Amino acid sequence: MINIKSVSGSKRASFFQYSLIKRSATLAFCFLFLTACDEPAPQEKPAASAPAKSEVFTAAGRSWIDIKDNISPAVWLASREAGHDVAPNDPAAVSLRALLDDADARFTESPRMIANRAVQVQAMLAERGVKESAREVIEGLVSIGHVGERAGFGETCQHYVNARAASGSRVAALEALRRQPLPPPSGSEER
Numbered sequence: 001m002i003n004i005k006s007v008s009g010s011k012r013a014s015f016f017q018y019s020l021i022k023r024s025a026t027l028a029f030c031f032l033f034l035t036a037c038d039e040p041a042p043q044e045k046p047a048a049s050a051p052a053k054s055e056v057f058t059a060a061g062r063s064w065i066d067i068k069d070n071i072s073p074a075v076w077l078a079s080r081e082a083g084h085d086v087a088p089n090d091p092a093a094v095s096l097r098a099l100l101d102d103a104d105a106r107f108t109e110s111p112r113m114i115a116n117r118a119v120q121v122q123a124m125l126a127e128r129g130v131k132e133s134a135r136e137v138i139e140g141l142v143s144i145g146h147v148g149e150r151a152g153f154g155e156t157c158q159h160y161v162n163a164r165a166a167s168g169s170r171v172a173a174l175e176a177l178r179r180q181p182l183p184p185p186s187g188s189e190e191r
Contacts, residue, residue, distance in 0.1 A: 059085045064116055073115035074100055077134055080119070096135065103138050106145035107153035108185040114138060114153050121157045130164060140170065144178045152185030 059071055059079035074097035078086045086093055100111035107114060118134035125132050141156055156177070163173035 063119065065112055067112065072097070073111045077115050077118070081133065081135065099135065099138055099142065102142045103145075103153065105147045106142060106149050106151065107156070108150050109153040117154050117157050121161060124161050125164060128165065132170065136170075140174050141177075144174055150185070155185065 075093045078092035118137040121137045122134045163176045
């Protein structure tokens with residue numbers, strides 16, 4: 001830092017001139033740099049003229065239902081089966097609701113998680129060339145679970161997929177699982 005008192009008068013004036021020019025050049029460079037890099041702000045349309053963006057919620061197109069979703073697992077599964085949304089009183093939804101209640105009495109997971117896991121198993125089997133609906137997965141596993149057993153549905157699904165891969169037959173896979181106790185829940189399942 002230069003002590004201004006020790007600089008003579010003419011030198012002081014040229015020093016201030018140099019300092020002023022240097023500051024002006026720096027400010028000009030910063031201004032040009034910032035304006036050259038700045039993208040123009042998007043023009044917002046007035047709220048009155050912008051159409052409201054609404055997405056139609058379809059149950060049939062969903063691949064998973066979250067805990068915060070306000071949809072019945074039975075309606076979701078029935079909608080997926082039908083390929084379009086169905087009403088809660090649709091016969092397919094009513095029968096799936098009863099099936100999920102049966103599954104809930106045998107497994108620790110909630111009907112929502114049972115439905116989600118069954119859809120995952122359906123997809124896993126489809127990757128192996130096996131066509132089996134989520135309803136068939138639940139029906140099969142309910143048929144080998146005992147009321148009050150409270151086995152882990154997710155764990156049972158994994159055993160089922162492995163048994164299907166080993167045997168190739170739905171009946172053989174279910175029979176193999178029937179001969180042994182169903183796996184307990186892992187403890188990390190959410191209801």
